[in-house]
Amino acid sequence: MDVPVPAGRLSGHVAFVTGGGSGIGRAVCIRLAHECASVAVVDVVADTAEATAALLREGGAAAIAIVADVASKEGVEAAVETAWNGLGPVDILVNNAGIMGYRPFLRLSEADWDRTMAVNAKGVFLCSQAVARRLVAARLPGTIVNMSSVVSEVAIEFQSHYAASKGAVRMLTRAMALELAAHGITVNAIAPGVVETSMTAELLADPAVAEVTLPLIPLGRAAAPDEIAAAVAFMASPDARYVTGATLAVDGGYLLR
Numbered sequence: 001m002d003v004p005v006p007a008g009r010l011s012g013h014v015a016f017v018t019g020g021g022s023g024i025g026r027a028v029c030i031r032l033a034h035e036c037a038s039v040a041v042v043d044v045v046a047d048t049a050e051a052t053a054a055l056l057r058e059g060g061a062a063a064i065a066i067v068a069d070v071a072s073k074e075g076v077e078a079a080v081e082t083a084w085n086g087l088g089p090v091d092i093l094v095n096n097a098g099i100m101g102y103r104p105f106l107r108l109s110e111a112d113w114d115r116t117m118a119v120n121a122k123g124v125f126l127c128s129q130a131v132a133r134r135l136v137a138a139r140l141p142g143t144i145v146n147m148s149s150v151v152s153e154v155a156i157e158f159q160s161h162y163a164a165s166k167g168a169v170r171m172l173t174r175a176m177a178l179e180l181a182a183h184g185i186t187v188n189a190i191a192p193g194v195v196e197t198s199m200t201a202e203l204l205a206d207p208a209v210a211e212v213t214l215p216l217i218p219l220g221r222a223a224a225p226d227e228i229a230a231a232v233a234f235m236a237s238p239d240a241r242y243v244t245g246a247t248l249a250v251d252g253g254y255l256l257r
């Protein structure tokens, strides 16, 4: 599914995209670069971050790869500094990095809970604070787009830790939007439903799961990553300058029921 791309909407902007090496994050990097943003591709996996950045550079964009774990304060601080020094003031932050696993609640380990919350929720806090502090100090406006999920709204079996982390993202989005508005920084979230990425590949390849899952989506199919990226690009663009604290479901109608 190809989503049309408006030209030049993000010219002069610098984006910091976490989890940019794969799936939705990779599609976001490509989309923002198409719209003329400079992009820092941030990922815990070096190869994929570099591959995405190389692809963007081949297309003529300014792009750098940065290896960082969003759950590490030191790592995040260093990554933001590298992006800021290498590309200019980061005024678009896309908090996309995330992990997901299926665990029955009664067998959920403390380690699974801690790591999921550390990457999906604490990572959003750390990256947002690091970027927002710099923007405020430089008296620059900016925008933050967080990757939430429909499971921030509805419960799905075996995803209590993941759902809790995305519920945290939903409220952190609103709380940050409230406090950062005075500084000209907007904060929004995108809540995808089912998207075809490595996160869901195994699941969707199982006919028994696909048979149960796909009928729950009124539009009848999973999303392509670039359909999520298009919504991120809107939220990151001046077209959304009067939108803050919102979570936009991009879910094929999944939440309608």
Ligand SMILES: NC(=O)c1ccc[n+]([C@@H]2O[C@H](COP(=O)([O-])OP(=O)(O)OC[C@H]3O[C@@H](n4cnc5c(N)ncnc54)[C@H](O)[C@@H]3O)[C@@H](O)[C@H]2O)c1
Pocket: 018, 019, 020, 021, 022, 023, 024, 025, 042, 043, 044, 045, 048, 068, 069, 070, 071, 096, 097, 098, 099, 100, 119, 147, 148, 149, 150, 191, 192, 193, 194, 195, 196, 197, 198, 199, 200
């Ligand atoms: N795929 C879906 O159906 C779906 C649905 C709703 C929400 N989401 C959310 O979208 C986001 C992207 O997921 P995806 O489907 O593209 O998955 P993915 O696994 O393809 O991509 C996730 C990326 O994040 C990176 N990453 C993981 N932990 C990291 C860390 N600690 N620091 C830095 N980078 C890290 C991975 O290396 C990978 O490149 C996630 O936040 C996920 O929860 C996905």
